[in-house]
Amino acid sequence: MGEVVTAPAPREREESAPVAPEPSSRRRGMWVQLGVLAATVGALAAFHDRLPDFGAMWDAARRAEPGWLAVVVLGAAGSMGAFARLQRRLLRIGGLRISLRRVFAVTYAGNALSTTLPAGPALSVVYTFRQFRRSGASARLATAVILLGGVITTTAYTAIGLAALLADPRARTPVLLVLGAAAALAGAAAVAALRPGVRARLAAFGRRAVRRVLGHRRIAPYAERLWEGRRVLRPSRRDWAALVALALANWVFDIAALHAAVLAVGVDLAPQAVVLAYFAAQAAGSVLPVLPGGLGAIEGSMAGALVAFGAALIPAGAAVGLYRLVSYWGVVAVGWLAWLVLHGGPRLSEGARQWLAAFGEGLLQVCSSVALLLPYAVPPGARGAEPRNG
Numbered sequence: 001m002g003e004v005v006t007a008p009a010p011r012e013r014e015e016s017a018p019v020a021p022e023p024s025s026r027r028r029g030m031w032v033q034l035g036v037l038a039a040t041v042g043a044l045a046a047f048h049d050r051l052p053d054f055g056a057m058w059d060a061a062r063r064a065e066p067g068w069l070a071v072v073v074l075g076a077a078g079s080m081g082a083f084a085r086l087q088r089r090l091l092r093i094g095g096l097r098i099s100l101r102r103v104f105a106v107t108y109a110g111n112a113l114s115t116t117l118p119a120g121p122a123l124s125v126v127y128t129f130r131q132f133r134r135s136g137a138s139a140r141l142a143t144a145v146i147l148l149g150g151v152i153t154t155t156a157y158t159a160i161g162l163a164a165l166l167a168d169p170r171a172r173t174p175v176l177l178v179l180g181a182a183a184a185l186a187g188a189a190a191v192a193a194l195r196p197g198v199r200a201r202l203a204a205f206g207r208r209a210v211r212r213v214l215g216h217r218r219i220a221p222y223a224e225r226l227w228e229g230r231r232v233l234r235p236s237r238r239d240w241a242a243l244v245a246l247a248l249a250n251w252v253f254d255i256a257a258l259h260a261a262v263l264a265v266g267v268d269l270a271p272q273a274v275v276l277a278y279f280a281a282q283a284a285g286s287v288l289p290v291l292p293g294g295l296g297a298i299e300g301s302m303a304g305a306l307v308a309f310g311a312a313l314i315p316a317g318a319a320v321g322l323y324r325l326v327s328y329w330g331v332v333a334v335g336w337l338a339w340l341v342l343h344g345g346p347r348l349s350e351g352a353r354q355w356l357a358a359f360g361e362g363l364l365q366v367c368s369s370v371a372l373l374l375p376y377a378v379p380p381g382a383r384g385a386e387p388r389n390g
Helices: 023-046 054-062 066-093 100-116 120-134 139-167 169-192 196-214 220-229 237-264 271-287 297-308 313-343 350-373
Strands: none
Touching: 054 313, 066 100, 066 139, 066 237, 066 313, 100 120, 100 313, 120 139, 139 169, 139 237, 139 271, 237 271, 237 313, 271 297, 297 313
């Protein structure tokens, strides 16, 4: 089948950033967050006598095994490193050579914006787009990298969650029933499609469904820009293998950090239980974000899920606290230092800017070195490959 060639985009479209949520949507989201936060504060005041003993949690965290705590740090650094490498790989596929340290700085800084500011995800997308542009990427390439990177990591996230459900004995049967029903429907449709008339009707129905979904006002801008990105991003099979490996590593390392925190406080849970607790917390943080970064919702749902899978409340709370101390607060701290490295610091003296820049660069160098030591399964020779479109 021949390739569909579309007309070049107007110049002002070329210079625009990826589509961000409308201001009204952001305001509604902020009001929802404030409402959930107020309800949470009220619930804490009403049920303060039923809350766990935070002093006991602190004692459990202080007695955590140092070796497993080191694994928590390595897991958090590995997760961020995998995502930074994924973005760098996409940029190189588009013909842009960029240093690993700069990609690390942009990745950490964008994460800090996303997880600490109101409407942070939208600000992070625009910020990352502008940083890629300053590094030499075209507007179309920067947009394609951000959107395709999100699609790949979301797909990997879904695959890991499905694998965890299949590995859990209690969830395996209902999941297999759902998958079996879907496979039966697909098989019936395939058999029916052997008849020319039915095949034509199914094809027409599929085309109408796809057009309706892609034509939705919230989906159409992203779908259109992903389609435009095909001009600048043409991954080979080796590229796809590396991208999939890095997307999986992004989640696996973060889940491994949580599992290490659980083991550090002496809790022994099955790996699939930890994975399911992780996904339950991620879902709660997305649906009911009490504060930016899912603060409040993630901690509560993650500890509750660990307790549901057999952990005692005190060590479960301590494990979650240790995990979030590293994977959220530690990563956010590195992210704002990376922001200072990229921008030189706001209204600081020359000496302070130099000190912060040197400290931030050193810290990013340590993170980069840790990432280089971790096995990301990148195909041999990929790191030194020349850009294909440059």
